[in-house]
Amino acid sequence: MTNHWNDLQHTDCALIIGANPAENHVISFRWLTKARENGGKIISVDPRFTRTSSQADVYASLRSGTDIPFVGGMIKYALDNNLIHKEYVANYTNASFIVKEGYEFKDGLFSGYDEAKRSYDKTKWALESNPDGTPVKDMTLEHPRSVFQLMKKHYSRYDVDTVTAVTGTPKEDYLNVCKTFCATGKAGKSGTIMYAMGATQHTVGSQNVRIYAILQLLLGNIGIPGGGINAMRGESNVQGSTDFGLLYDNLTGYLASPKATVPEHATLAGYLAKETPVSGYWSNKPKFVVSLLKAWYGSNATKDNEFGYHFLPKGNKNYSHINLFKTMYDGGLDGAFFFGTNPVVGGPNAGKEKEALGKLKWLVAIDLWETESSAFWQKAAGSNPADIKTEVFLLPASASFEKEGSISNSSRWMQYRWKAIDSRGEARPDLDIIHELATKLKKLYAGSSKSADKPFLALDWNYGTGDVPDIDLVAKEINGYDLTTGKLLPGFGALKDDGTTSSGNWIYSGFYPEEGKNKSKNRDNKDTGGHHYLNWSFAWPMNRRIIYNRASADANGNPWSKEKAVIWWDSLQNKWVGNDVPDFKADTAPAAPGGTGAFMMNKDGVALLFAPTLNDGPFPEHYEPYESPMPNAFSSQEINPAITLFEGDFNKRGFKSDYPIVATTYRVSEHWQSGTMTRNQEWLSELAGHMFVEISEELAKEKGIKNKDKIVVTSARGEIEAYAMVTKRYKPFKVRGKQVHQIGMPWHFGFKGYATGATANRLTPHIGDANTMIPEYKAFLCDVRRA
């Protein structure tokens, strides 16, 4: 989230697309309700009329997987009707930049496509630059190769009729959405886009989010109260765990993992040179990287050994979820640790993921419950225990309030949780488990002189002398020290690249600036202005609550409007002031070099309407889902040309001839993710105790299905049985003149716990987004019949 939960109350219009916050981020609706009371509007765009839709002023349906046409049409509408915030666009985005000659877009393909590799040569999308490295601009935005004109041309194809024919949205509803939301392009008005997995879990997931961002930039909605592009995180600390690098491709703080396939990464200097941009805040990257290496390898990280850079593993491929399970399925993995995760329910094509687990030699599961995944070898899972040679270690973990530590919510607020009670039974906090495992491994490796063991032996692991680690030492290591004085760092501004500072995660640096002052424990809930509650917890970076808040002021540093002021330039004090921590150098005047670079993390300080960095094109373009009932109306490219295809047994693909119905998955309010945390609780299990499939009255009639009947849903991957929930809240779509049915189902269920039921992910495909490899859970083909 660029903004935060409390800030939602300031919005004039919330466009909720690819999310159902009334059911899945319930408390967000406290603030949306406030916004409505203040005259704000809510728009819900969803294939299904959800509880969010019921609270909305405007509802528009769309077929799953058609967000890009939907929002692309809104962009065209805003441009055609001159509703954009032109000054904002000109100053704070790369609209004025000139794209190099050679760039073109033809029949769904951008220049530089290599069909064999299914990837693009992104250098074909480069921007023109002056000899000094600064971009060539045309502030009139009239240059035919300006980003603005190219964008205009690109989305000129997304006219209302084509769009609604693809999305299946009633035209009247669609225009109502366009009109309502684009009204926020005015200064003094703000609109927010709220999304979740409905946006990201597509083969065009990244571009879905990109196109939301483009619309928001055009309307001048980023960096202001009640604005922004707000990803609602589904797990309490998925923000934190991402920040802390629990993904193969990022170290902590979004520093790229070094790769064996990038020749420059062979040395630290090469890595830093390759990964550090010349301008923007990321130009400080070497400080962050070296400080991280110092935090991890301590005194074993020296200038001479490139601060231990070589101790880090260097991968040579994409190790993300689907690939991981493909490797496991092919017998390529021996051991696995599962920290509170349950892919047998939550993974795509979960039947195959379950089979893959049987290829492991050992599996360690750390959880509060016996999950479907740790029990994958049982008869109830459809396995024959005797055939499965996997050794399984199941360790009881403490619940969140049986231990202490901090978590970071969607708004990047790092809040502390205190320990309320001793752990149930013999359960132990994950921190203790990880620590003890590390300690035991250290002992096993102790004294070894093998070079292979050196990286692990070099790992600095000192968290107190007691049986359990001192969490405070961990927290302080994350914040970082000035190694010359041994004092805690005041923030990442103090980091250095010479090995004299350490910080386990640079973006968090500053949350623990002094001994005894862990700011995640701050509990002063006085409103410090703008409902930012600056003294409540700590928000990274540097306690900023609205990021890019420099964009709330015009180029001269004056707020675009009084209503939506956040920070402004105070020429008397010569600094930026306001009710939030400036997301900007506090003393850089608007007129100074870089003084209008509102998006300071980016090169050139602007937001990217044209993003030559993504794998599947600089502008979001519509492609049909991997499995779709319709040919692509926008080009002859049916599916995203840059996605990785997995052929064969691991991922069977279905076609509309056998599977004519669009299916999607989602969550219900009472269950959480794969359901282990909630299906093992009686009260929540009673509220949502049965696996169901929602189908329209029209489809039910066609198939002879009555409400509460047991039905079978089949896809190319498998079949499941569940109750039919016949509802008026699904309506067939009229897509390019044809009727298309869509159904939906929750994906929480499995065979363990109080509430049990069929696992929806037995149906979903092993196919991922071109950039993130997030699986396409939200749009696939199926068929239904009575059981």
Add this chain to the structure above:
Amino acid sequence: MTKYMKYVDVTKCDGCRACMVACKNWNDLPADPQDFQGSVQSHPKVSADTWNVMQYIEHENGKGDLEYLFRHSACFHCTDAACEKVCPENAISYTKYGTVVIDHDKCVGCGYCVQNCPFEVISLKEYVDKNGDKYRKSQKCTMCTDRLEEGLQPACVTTCHTGSLEFGEETAMLKKAEQRVQEIKGRFPNAQVYNPQGVGGTHTIYVLAEKPSVYGLPENPKVPTSAVVWKDYAQPIGKMMLGATTMALVGAFVTNNIISRKNKDQDGGQGHE
């Protein structure tokens, strides 16, 4: 004593059901799993272990628009409560807050209240005591009267995030309800305050988006006539008759004895001839 009221604005509710579990959590009520209901709704109606149930209604209004309606359903805490009237044990009573509560020490589980509640919100539950003996108690929402006594609001109200549930002073709540109905008339032309006078008004009042019948609520609930006949007439008369008959017999016995003593020498069966 100021009366209090739970105000339920169903148009602000987004159906999250926190009120349902907050109730279970505060009152330590066990789970009561049901068969699949054919909708998101978990229970057909309130029960002895589930004192409030979120209703989910798909309603097509006159304009042909789909409205997805929700209603937090629980005890209404009537001013003239039929349950209180029919309870043979005086186990049901009104509190100073206007809530209607069951004294479980007195309740014998007869179920009269269950059958006479015009809103069908009371249920019997069978329990087993330490000796394995079964006993029944009737159960319903208490409006967390134990919390009210400590100055806290009902658990359901405390957890409600949209302001759909509020608890406050009677006149303020009534005023709020009237205002709210005016606000939402545009979207919900049938919107109305539901505070049925047939039961003397209730201490849970609703702002309904639609007619009561859409929510399965009686348009005109009242204390059942049978309960009035029974409790206000039949039973007092019955008790009187019981008394009168007894008195008559006592009288007869006494006079009989007096007369037979008087006629000591005579044959008691004199009149036989």
Add this chain to the structure above:
Amino acid sequence: MSNQNKPDVKIRRFPKAFVWAHAINGIAFFALYFTALPMYTEFFDWLYPVFGGPEGARLLHRIFAVIFITPTLILAIFSPKFLVMWIKELITWKKRDIAFFGNFVKELFGFKFCHVKQTFFNAGEKINSILQMFCAILVIASGFTMWLPQFFPRALVQWGYVLHNIGFGLGIAVIVGHVYLSVIHKHSRPGWSGVVTGKVPAWWAKGHYADWYDEEVKQGNFPDLDDPKFKKEA
């Protein structure tokens, strides 16, 4: 008691089946009465522990409810003739039945009275029977709705409570009178033995049910008390 001057001849007034039926009915009635009392008014709550709490009282009440119904079956099976005769009597009303009441009140309070000739049942007994049957049907029918509310419309169940209540109120009044007459009131007391053994003193029967008695004598079933041999014995 001064019956020495009465002939010591007994005649069978009631068949055995009736004796049983009556006894069962009576016992069940009182069991129902007592098990219901604490429910009827909290004045009798102290009775709950006697029955093992409300659950015990409820269980007993239901057991006796079933028992309460069985006499009809016993009569129907073992003495259908009597049952038919009884019903016939109940629907046959003549002038003398009305005349009975004036004298009944006098007798009740111990004043001088004279017997109006009656058939098998006198008018009082007929009223008693009718009322009892009416109450029984009311109480039994409404009892079922209370016992098994799930099978009946809610309104019926709600009215069931009232009817049970009314049936009970009326029933108990009648029963109390009925019992008084048989147990305490000395003029009617021989009737007690009638329902306990089935036999009553012939003289008493003749006095109370002259028409019936005479009819039976004619048929040779009963001794003719006017026969001097009886007087002699006396």
Add this chain to the structure above:
Amino acid sequence: MVEINLNRRQFLKLSGATAVTLAVVELGFNEKKAYAQSKGFKIAKATVTPTICCFCGVGCGILVHTKDNTVVYTEGDPDNPINEGKLCSKGTTLRQLYTSEKRLTKPLYRAPGSDKWVEKDWNWMLDTIAKRTKETRDASFVETENGITVNKTEKIASLGGAALDNEETYLLSKLMRGLGVTYLEHQARI
């Protein structure tokens, strides 16, 4: 324990339920200081600890009431500005995460080919896991690839962590990378 500033929150933690009254919306009809130790009032004399909900990414504050070594009630933390004491159904039932009969209370081990779990002690479990980790790492460790130092094992995977505390994710990330694990994933992707 709870290092909160000297404000009423600390009061809450230290003096138990008494302070909750200050926090929870008061009605005003009870003149006497609420939470008088009325007998049987379920959260009287309970210890109250603030926490943050473990479910979605909103980050609502929750108060955990503990008494007699169990969790007796959980409710929204009225001081937390994000939720102001309000919660959804999942947050409200946090209590059952502790009380559920389904909680794992002992380490369980399943031997290859076995059809059942066996209870084991922690030490044995962690010793064995460490041994397996070392065996696999040692057998699969790659130091160089095409002349580049890569120091990795591609035979061990680590998944999950989106519900862990920051400090835990940090240690996990550090440990796994320290071991050379490249298959490192969590729920951000699924």
